[in-house]
Amino acid sequence: xxxxxxxxxVIEVVYECAPELEGTPLYxxxxxxxxxxxxxxxxxxxxxxxEATFDVRIPSRQWNKLNTLGxxxxxxxxxxxxxx
Amino acid sequence: xxxxxxxxxxxxxxxxxxxxxxxxxxSEKNSLTNREFKERVYKRSEELDKEAFSVLGILCDGSIDCxxxxxxxxLTRKQLVLFNQNIPDEILKELIDYTDVDRLxxxxxxxxxxxxxxxxxxTERNGNILFFTSGTTQRSKAVVLNERSLLASxxxxxxxxxxxxxxxxxxxxxxxHVFGFVCGLxxxxxxxxxxxxxxxxxHSVEDCLFFRPTALSAVPMLWGFLLKQKAINPExxxxxxxxxxxxxxxxxxxxxxxxxxxxxxxxxxxSSGVAISVEGDPRAMQVCKEDEITIAEDxxxxxRADTCMMSGYYKMKQETEExxxxxxxxxxxxxxxxxxxxxxxxxxxxxxxxMDDGTKVFLPExxxxxxxxxxxxxxxxxxxxxxxxxxxxSDEDEESIIAKIKAINDMRPRSQQINKIxxxxxxxxxxxxGKVKRWEI
Numbered sequence: 001x002x003x004x005x006x007x008x009x010v011i012e013v014v015y016e017c018a019p020e021l022e023g024t025p026l027y028x029x030x031x032x033x034x035x036x037x038x039x040x041x042x043x044x045x046x047x048x049x050x051e052a053t054f055d056v057r058i059p060s061r062q063w064n065k066l067n068t069l070g071x072x073x074x075x076x077x078x079x080x081x082x083x084x
Numbered sequence: 085x086x087x088x089x090x091x092x093x094x095x096x097x098x099x100x101x102x103x104x105x106x107x108x109x110x111s112e113k114n115s116l117t118n119r120e121f122k123e124r125v126y127k128r129s130e131e132l133d134k135e136a137f138s139v140l141g142i143l144c145d146g147s148i149d150c151x152x153x154x155x156x157x158x159l160t161r162k163q164l165v166l167f168n169q170n171i172p173d174e175i176l177k178e179l180i181d182y183t184d185v186d187r188l189x190x191x192x193x194x195x196x197x198x199x200x201x202x203x204x205x206x207t208e209r210n211g212n213i214l215f216f217t218s219g220t221t222q223r224s225k226a227v228v229l230n231e232r233s234l235l236a237s238x239x240x241x242x243x244x245x246x247x248x249x250x251x252x253x254x255x256x257x258x259x260x261h262v263f264g265f266v267c268g269l270x271x272x273x274x275x276x277x278x279x280x281x282x283x284x285x286x287h288s289v290e291d292c293l294f295f296r297p298t299a300l301s302a303v304p305m306l307w308g309f310l311l312k313q314k315a316i317n318p319e320x321x322x323x324x325x326x327x328x329x330x331x332x333x334x335x336x337x338x339x340x341x342x343x344x345x346x347x348x349x350x351x352x353x354x355s356s357g358v359a360i361s362v363e364g365d366p367r368a369m370q371v372c373k374e375d376e377i378t379i380a381e382d383x384x385x386x387x388r389a390d391t392c393m394m395s396g397y398y399k400m401k402q403e404t405e406e407x408x409x410x411x412x413x414x415x416x417x418x419x420x421x422x423x424x425x426x427x428x429x430x431x432x433x434x435x436x437x438x439m440d441d442g443t444k445v446f447l448p449e450x451x452x453x454x455x456x457x458x459x460x461x462x463x464x465x466x467x468x469x470x471x472x473x474x475x476x477x478s479d480e481d482e483e484s485i486i487a488k489i490k491a492i493n494d495m496r497p498r499s500q501q502i503n504k505i506x507x508x509x510x511x512x513x514x515x516x517x518g519k520v521k522r523w524e525i
Contacts, residue, residue, distance in 0.1 A: 039305055040305065041305050041306060041308075041309035042309070045288070045289060045309075045313070048286050048288075051286070060169075060170055061170050063170070067511075
């Protein structure tokens with residue numbers, strides 16, 4: 001799976017978890033808490049869905065550092081098995 | 085019943101209801117009876133007693149092992165410090181030094197990483213239990229509590245909101261926060277209810293439906309989240325909300341489901357709640373049994389809570405004397421007592437700026453107006469050189485912002501008008517619960 005495919009999937013999951021964002025464009029540099037208004041519980045939900053979707057585990061100690069969608073994509077991408 | 089020590093509590097529960105579940109936990113819904121809980125705590129306590137350390141820091145993950153470690157350490161009377169397990173490394177190091185931690189318990193990788201970064205400990209067994217304040221207006225301080233103050237707080241809360249042994253209290257709050265520790269854990273244990281230990285953030289959506297609690301302690305954000313996700317089980321009948329106000333919409337949604345919502349007001353310094361709403365308006369809170377609340381002339385809430393009060397901030401004599409005078413805590417919160425003597429909270433004193441002309445600006449209200457006209461929540465108002473400045477994260481040009489806030493400015497006296505805009509590229513610094521850290525701006 002390419003990084004771009006991961007990004008597209010991440011955006012899809014964010015829209016699923018936060019349907020109120022429909023119509024709001026999301027990009028790699030979208031800042032999660034300010035540009036989307038998603039609070040920390042909403043963010044937790046998104047991360048959990050992403051972990052399940054990609055079958056990866058991002059240590060919770062690192063969640064606070066994932067400020068942009070791009071950072072989330074990087075955290076997932078580097079944990080993907082090479083053949084995935 | 086009022087307990088004076090964790091030992092007395094363990095003995096009572098194990099003798100009176102030995103085979104009753106003290107805890108349910110994990111994805112297998114494991115159960116630990118009162119008898120087993122006591123045995124495991126005693127066994128671990130004996131081990132800790134012999135080990136060569138004086139201050140134990142626990143990285144709280146809310147697991148059963150974590151709960152046992154906490155109780156076991158308290159029984160040894162060695163100093164205990166409760167840390168949030170997601171705390172950044174550099175801050176953890178700073179807090180380990182500050183609180184003299186010479187043994188760390190929790191996530192193995194992290195404990196190993198900090199093995200050579202521990203402090204030198206202390207020389208006496210003092211029975212201290214240290215919790216950190218959340219720090220919206222200043223840096224976190226370690227508040228010195230003990231088993232007696234925490235149990236007294238649980239007793240006071242239970243007097244207003246009793247649980248029974250048939251209740252299941254679900255704890256989804258961090259145990260390193262005094263509200264989570266007292267209202268998510270001790271509230272259940274001291275009432276012989278079963279405490280269901282939430283399985284962590286990853287299971288936030290499922291835990292209510294999984295453990296089927298009858299009671300829950302929650303912060304407003306968690307309660308809103310559970311409602312939004314339709315993650316509430318039908319057996320839930322009581323929700324205690326603390327650490328902030330929540331909207332009428334969230335209150336009504338709970339009521340519509342037949343759930344009683346109570347608010348609790350308290351601080352880390354008072355070992356959690358000193359006022360709780362019992363019936364009627366959830367924002368009108370009755371003062372707890374052993375506590376006394378008065379309102380200062382400027383509206384500040386003053387608390388006398390002899391049985392629950394902290395002994396001070398750890399190694400911060402001056403800071404302690406600034407807020408604790410003759411046994412009365414100057415909370416920094418604003419509120420009033422109604423004709424029935426019930427407490428209502430109106431805001432934080434430190435969120436109120438007094439201008440040089442003596443007029444007062446109440447920041448949350450002011451900022452809410454600005455957020456509405458600017459359609460941007462990433463802003464705050466600060467006082468610089470006796471004038472008000474709007475600090476905002478925005479790409480919008482300054483003229484446009486000024487034009488948008490003109491109507492707000494025009495309605496206020498000159499001293500209270502925003503006279504400068506300070507744009508930031510980065511988001512405002514916030515605490516874990518989302519409150520702006522004003523002291524960092």
